[in-house]
Amino acid sequence: MRRGVAILAAILLGVSELASAAAEEKTVLTLYINQEDVPSFMRDWVIRSSDAIAAGLPEYAVKTVWTTSEELKSSLDKGEVSLFIASSGFFRRLGFSGVRDLAGSMQDKDGDPNRSLGTVFIVRSSRTDLTDIPSLKGKKVLLQNGSGFFGTEAVLGEFGSEVSEKSFRSPEQQLARYVHIEKSGESVPSLLDHLAKGDADAVALPACQIERTAAAEDLDTSWLRTLSPKGSVELNCALTSGLYPGIVISGTPNLSANDAQAVTRALLSAPASDHLKWGLVTNYSAVDAVIRKFELSFDHRGEGIRSILLQYKNWIIGIAVLIVLLILHSVTVSWLVRKRTRYLQAALADQKRLQAESLKASRQIEYWEKIGTMGQMSSLFAHEMGQPLNAISFYVFGLKRLVSKPGAEIAPAMKKQILELLGSINEEFSRAYGIVEKVCEYVKSKRKEGTRQDLVSIVRQAVSSFEKTSVSGRRHEIRIEAPQSPIWVTAKAMELELVVVNLLRNSLQAQTDPEKKVEVTITVRENGNRAELCVEDNGPVLSDESMRRLSETVLQSEKPEGLGLGLSIVRMLVEEHNGTVRFERADPTGLRVVISLPEENA
Template sequence: MFRSFTHVRRGLRKTLALFSVALWISEAPQGVFAARMPEDAPVRLGIVAYVRPSPFEAVVRPTIEALRAHFGERLEVRFYPTADLARAVRAGELDVFLSSSGFFLSMRAAGARSLATVASVDYPNPNHNDGAALVVRSDREDLATLADLKGKTLATNVPESFTGRLVLAGEILRSGYDPDRFFGAVRYLGPGERLQSSLGLLASGEVDAANLRLCFLEAWLARHPEDAGRFRVLHRKDNLGAASAGDDETRTGPEPCRRSTDLYPAWTVASTSVTDPDVSRLVTRILLDIPPSGEHGLYWSVATDFSSIDRLFRDLKIGHYAYLRERTLRRFVAEYREWFLVAGLLALGLVLHSVRITQLVRRRTAELVRALGEQKRLELAQREAAERLERLERTGVVGQLSTIFAHEMRQPLGAISLYSCGLRKMTATPNFSPEHVRTVLDKLDRQTARADAIVERVRAYAKRGSRPRTVFSLESVVRRAVADLAAAGRFRARIATEVRSGEASISVEADPLEIEIVALNLIKNALEALEQQPSIADPLVTVTIGASEGRAELAVRDNGAALDAETLEHIRTSPPSSKADGLGLGLSIVRGIVENHGGRLAFEHAPEGGLLVRALIPLARRATRDPSSSSSPNVSSADTLNTL
């Protein structure tokens, strides 16, 4: 901190020293500077060929006269077009030049330095006292805003003019348009007094608008009162004479002139890179000592802020900002950085979206794989259920029937075969006895009757079962049978299961396989009956499990067509098979199994139509009984054979 304070103190000392020197120079006699300058050295003054009439024209002659009074014949004055003046400044052919502030700023890179800037009684702030007015005919109702001039024809002085082109171009750019492509055509009338013809072109309709220097229109109307009301200023920025006008915050009253652009520093006198410092100091003092002149009270002041012109040049990419028009990669990125940012955000969004989509695809793929696996598992379970049903049918019915039938039928079939063989041999002898033949035939009849009795006995198989019995939940066996049938997917009808009991479980003491065969056959018969009735819109088989009066009840009903009394009675007495390939044994075996367990089958009309079949089986006692103690007699196949 101490070092910083020391540095600031030294800077203040240097500033005070320079201020003292400057004060001494300003108060020193003119002869001091004259003595330092070569007496025969010329002082070359270049003046831009400005547009006439100009609001600042009145300051030109007093300036030349004041400089000539000090430098005498050494002062050389010459007027230059804008392009020639620029060439002369860069070539070091001038010591001092008078031009617009815009031209001066463009020459700063060549060594130009501001000495003084024009001010006036109307515009006393030298930083904000020059601009332009965009003039159109008052009767052009189609031209209400700056945007209405797009594609139209403009009249102005020269392409290099600060107020004639650049100031208006900046205004067009700030309005969101390209100034190089805004107008359909631009007529450059040239320097000097030629711009006065623009109002005539405007009045005749040859051009749509004229770009005039600040206060040019007011000076014209003062000399030509007959044109009052004929023209108007478009895109006014003087705030219609408001107290605060344009960029000049120091103004306390309305502006005397209408304008369409911002205000910039006006004419400026500047030195060049070859100017003798003594000449610069002398010229500055001479200019500041010139009294106000002209009807607007023009005088020389010192402008302190040329940043508005610098911003204008930067926006238009001209002068020392012309390099901005070069299409380099860095410039391209800097110019379109907002779009690059948007593109980057979009690219980032696309990447994130792609990552998200990839994750979703992977997740969906995994879910699909799991779903396919689940589908395969269900298909496998369905096939296993169907196979289990088939095994149950084969094992529970066909297997047992085949075993009993084969065992019981072996003896009568053997006897019939023996008698048939003996009869064949007997008839082969020439002297066989008819009496013997009748005897053999009688024996064949007895064996045939015996075989028929065996068939009837097999039909009553369930009454002679010998499988062990256990205590189990009737609901679990029935639900397993329902699940197997539903998983098989062979039937159109739905299966609904109901349990009607206040107890936790309905248990029976029986052979689980045989009871499952009972449930499978009853439910399957109901499903197959509904399959033969396609007119039923919503086929339904209801399986109800209940208990009452010491018996477990398995009720199966369908919502098919109602049965007449004759059909129901026929089913009760001799239940046939309704299937084309049926053997008529299914319900017979079911009846036998139920009756073998001390129960019974009941066939009734279902309330909603169709058939209701109820299997009533005694409930199990609390303790599990020994299978050998079953109350129902267990008769073996050998006993059956002996009874025949």
Template sequence: MRDAARRFLVFLLAALSALSAAAQEIADAQIPQLRVGIVAFLRPSPNEPIIAPTVKLLQKLFPRTRVSTSVMTMQELSRAIQNRSVDIFIASAGFYRQESVNGASAIAAVAHVTHPNPNSSEGSAFVVRRDLPVSSIEELKGLRLMAATPDGFTAMRVAQGELLERGYDPLTFFGSTQYSGPGEKIAEIVKSLKGGTVDVGIFRTCWIEDWMRAHPQDKYEFRVIEPKTTIGACQSSTALYPSWVIAATPHLSPDVSRTIAKAILDMPATDSGHFWSLITDFSSIDNLFRKLRIGPYQYLREWSVRRIWESYGTILIAAFLALLALVAHAVRTSQLVKKRTSALRDSLAREKELKRAAMQAADHIERLQRSGIIGQISSMIAHELRQPLATLSLYTKGLRRMIRPGIDPQSVLGILDQIENQTERINSIVENVRSYAKSKTASRSPADLREICRAAIRSWQETGRYQNVSVHFSAQESIWLTVNSLEWELVVLNLIKNAAEAQKNMDHGLVSVNLARRSDNRAELTVSDNGPEVGEQVLEALSKPLASTKAEGLGLGISIVRSILEAHGARLEFSRNTPSGLCATVSIPLS
């Protein structure tokens, strides 16, 4: 018995503590005035029975606060929220979502014991006279419409969303549209339907059923088009949306909002079965407003950065990614083009090189062919000259025996010596030509290149040609080589002859022959003239085999010179002289 008394005492203290805390919370939340705004709804409304108990609860919750209520149109209530002249309001869920952009916050939504889900409680019904020959929403196109207001949620917006969902423009779907006005003026729609002045009326779900129950004479006058959703005995032509909402304005303190929310949610159901419940999903309303481009989505009616992003964000992202892919493709293509261009350039370079090699091969073949002709000519010359030369030699010897008395023998002998020397020289030349024709190698022996140059100059001077051209020779020292002296004399003689011929029409020509030892173990022989200026074509032609600068020349002289020099490892190059003329340079290895 004593334990039971102790437990009762603990329970009593705990209850008193809880009551004290609740009283303290209510006291902390007391405000001097609580202004409640109620949107002018269409009567009769199934949700109307919850309004009076809710106001009474608020008055009891704040006993020292003056709780005032005001019924306003949607436009008036919207201005009151913005002007901070209401603290909480009761309206359709659609109106609340429009005002959420101004900071309104939902506390609870109306539900019913027969359909307790507040997320889907209301819709709209297209109502016609029973005798009107239409059975689908599509058949309503072009008919005369009457609704309560142009911006009521279930009175117009939900029905417009249904038409838009079916691909119709709700602003042009009906032939004409009239409005009765809010509140009890909605009865004008019924009167107009019965009188035949309009064909279609839009009502909130359950409104027409409540009307026919209150007016039994109209029970069989009307019907709902395409009743696809039912709530109890009520029919709807559209999808269902959240019902009425009680919401706090942004300037109401959080403590007061929390106190109201707790009391509202604990409020028992009314005799009609209505109660306040938490609402968790406004997405259906948001999607409706987005399609209609109203409320928070009003900006979609105007072109702006936000609308462009909302409407075409995915497309813009795809376009941007496509652009990036295109740029990447262009960069890759550019790199491939560069690679291909480089490969093509290399291919062209190889092709040019092959062409150059082919041309060199063709030139070589031509040179061989022309050299073959020269060989044949050389054989002919050698064959034909041997007999006259032999005869000349016999006559010379006979002349020695036939010298008559009285003639100065020394003078005759001198002439004969010259004839014999020249005969031997001609014979040596013929033997060398025969050697070239038979591809034989001429014999070589040590010789002083300086003396070979002097001998060539004497031979040139003895010819007596081009008396207007003088030859100047310069050599600081002797340069010994193992060579065929006659071949090298022929080289120097040919170079001097070419230089002199270039100046044959000048008054005072000069051929300069210079021999010097270089520091790289080579000797250099230059034969230059001060003849006419040499063109690029002439200079280029001199570098080819069997080339000649004279129109009537076969190019044999330079070709023979090059052959002799190449056989001795030397090379011949031509360059322009300053200020005019040509310079032939022979580079000779000494080892």
């Protein structure tokens, strides 16, 4: 028999050790309980609820930890919490932190988890001066530790507009400005004893706690009175405040969705005890209203700003008005300054415009006076040069007769050279006489119609004449880029030669560096039904002011000795041929003059 008992004991010991080993292998799930939020009459029920959670999550070893609000908030911030029990106020103050409620407390009969707990203010019946919540201003109120939201936030909510004008960081600080709050760890009978002795003016307790304590300990409450009592269908208890959701069990993002569902199922299926059970809270609007009104959220980012705005409202308004007035003054002054500046700028612009127009008119008068003088000088020049040129012509003719006379004692080779020289002199005479005749035509305003001319031949003749007569001494190279076939235009050949010669002379005179070789490129081409003559040099870079002057009707020479007539003559002759002149900057330096003439069809 003893041997059988020993064997059975060994078996039981082995089973126990195996069970312990299995328990040790389970993952620990810690249930944090905020002891400041759980009224004393709910504590046994909360402990039994932790047992129900352990039964619903057999794969976990559920560990219960009682903590304070501050410690729980710190653990939540560190991400150490998966499951916790606290008041609905604590849960909602967390804001958008990812925490979700799983179940809320309620009365077992006809209970509503949205309206399951409130606050009652107890005073002595003899205190006729205490008639409502505002009458407690400046009085001493005792709060039992563990009343949590229903001892501070809910009490604060009952003061309403009495404290809504001020905002501080904690409910206790806000209440302290209107009532003297003192928290105590004593039991309900001890708190009532302080009230009877006059050590306090009122006691604030979670609703139903005094009824449950009176029933359990046979307390005499006939000498007590509920301050501003309210009726409640949900609670068969004395009540001063509104009703709110009670304590809430919540899960953080650390708790998986399956585990959260298992916790909710376990609590909803747990039997009621101590007249309490779990339900699903669907409406936190009453709690949220208190949190918003008194800025009780744990997120203090907007709290301090609103506090400052409320406390220093008058100063802020005054400063804002002053800033607005300063801004208006600044805007007005700036507008007046801009207006006066625009007037002055417009007047200055008008003055500059009138000065520019006056200078332009003066230049035009000076130019036309110069043209008139040149016309008179040209008339005198043409008249005086006619006779010498005729004499030269007669001398050349006589020399030719003399040399060609039979019997003249001149070697044949020498005779040939003399005749060639006389021929060249005669050609230059004809050219000079032609110029004199043109001058006479301009002076007498007699114009002859142009004839059909080859522009390429005119250009080549002009370059040949320029090379023969140029005495500048500057190193230069003139390139002609033209087609082999003729380009026909209606023109006076001598006038177009004069245009080319003037442009070539201008290119040589424009080069300021005496050591630099002057390079001029003359291009003759067809462009649609127009013939184009382009003269481009490698002179200095032209400024914007120089380019602007070239576009003026009256051209002003930039050379000290210049009369400003060269390019003016070019423009005048081209326009008389129904052509156009435009000036462009050459690349990389110099000037490009493009003359466009109407082409005559062959």
